[in-house]
Amino acid sequence: MVDKKAFHNLSYGMFIITSKMPDGRLVGCIANTFQQVASDPVKVSVALNKDNVTAQAVEGSLEYGVSVLSNDATMELIGTFGFHNSLETDKFSDVEYSLDTLGLPWIEEACCANFSVKATEVIDVGSHFLFIGTIEEARTLDAEAPLTYDYYHKVLRGKTPKKAASYLGDLNEDAKDASGEDNSVLEVIADEGEGACAPKYGWQCKICGYIVEMDELPEDFVCPICGAGKDMFERIAL
Ligand code: FE
Numbered sequence: 001m002v003d004k005k006a007f008h009n010l011s012y013g014m015f016i017i018t019s020k021m022p023d024g025r026l027v028g029c030i031a032n033t034f035q036q037v038a039s040d041p042v043k044v045s046v047a048l049n050k051d052n053v054t055a056q057a058v059e060g061s062l063e064y065g066v067s068v069l070s071n072d073a074t075m076e077l078i079g080t081f082g083f084h085n086s087l088e089t090d091k092f093s094d095v096e097y098s099l100d101t102l103g104l105p106w107i108e109e110a111c112c113a114n115f116s117v118k119a120t121e122v123i124d125v126g127s128h129f130l131f132i133g134t135i136e137e138a139r140t141l142d143a144e145a146p147l148t149y150d151y152y153h154k155v156l157r158g159k160t161p162k163k164a165a166s167y168l169g170d171l172n173e174d175a176k177d178a179s180g181e182d183n184s185v186l187e188v189i190a191d192e193g194e195g196a197c198a199p200k201y202g203w204q205c206k207i208c209g210y211i212v213e214m215d216e217l218p219e220d221f222v223c224p225i226c227g228a229g230k231d232m233f234e235r236i237a238l
Contacts, residue, residue, distance in 0.1 A: 004168050012149035012166065014073070016081050017046055018065040018105045019057035026092050026105050029054040030082035032149045033128075033165045034066050034115075042135055044117055047128040049163040053086040055129050059122060064131065065104035066115040070144040073110040075156055075210055079225030082161060083208045100137050112143040128165055159209040203233040213238060 012032035019027055033047040046064065048055035058064045069078070080091050096108040106114040119133040149166070152158040160167050202213040208226040212233075221230045 014069040014147040016067040021057050027054045027057050027086035045132045047130045047165045062119040063102050067107035067111040068113040069147040070112040072144045083226035113140045157209045200238040202238045204236045206232050
């Protein structure tokens with residue numbers, strides 16, 4: 001028996017993985033799979049979905065940048081890199097960044113460290129490529145503590161997109177009770193709402209987790225984070 005909920009006990013960080021297309025276009029995505037995997041020599045790895053433009057860019061260039069997100073990362077920043085396609089969106093147009101010695105973008109805002117990696121091995125692990133590599137350059141930034149996946153889910157109320165390595169299919173549906181409410185979200189609300197007055201209501205995007213506080217959404221409402229329409233929002237207590 002495989003209890004999928006066991007996977008919820010795995011701890012992850014949150015990272016913006018960047019790379020460059022052959023034509024020089026800068027690309028990037030969100031991943032929770034960057035880690036150090038050996039000490040002598042120091043090696044790291046990241047798993048990226050094969051359908052991601054960033055994965056294809058890394059497969060071609062064998063180089064990637066890693067920006068370690070911190071607790072002050074906004075849903076707007078995460079949404080820009082996590083819920084859009086790098087070929088359709090210039091993800092760097094409204095983001096502060098600099099270039100490392102490989103010419104890869106390092107995100108300057110809401111990040112506590114950056115790494116530049118040269119991939120030495122590419123392993124096909126099914127839905128994802130695992131890029132193992134060596135560190136070319138690294139630095140720390142003056143920022144908040146590193147953002148964890150748990151904090152992203154419970155405090156920022158973020159969702160796991162289908163292309164993430166940790167996506168578990170319909171497990172989120174399993175977490176819903178008969179009323180259709182998401183217990184994990186309600187648990188957070190209950191913690192925050194102790195002693196509060198009458199509950200307020202808002203709408204949450206089922207794709208990216210973005211929350212808007214208003215009684216009714218206009219027909220033409222579009223999620224500012226992932227672009228989903230009104231029909232992808234569900235009513236929640238705030
Ligand atoms: Fe959204």
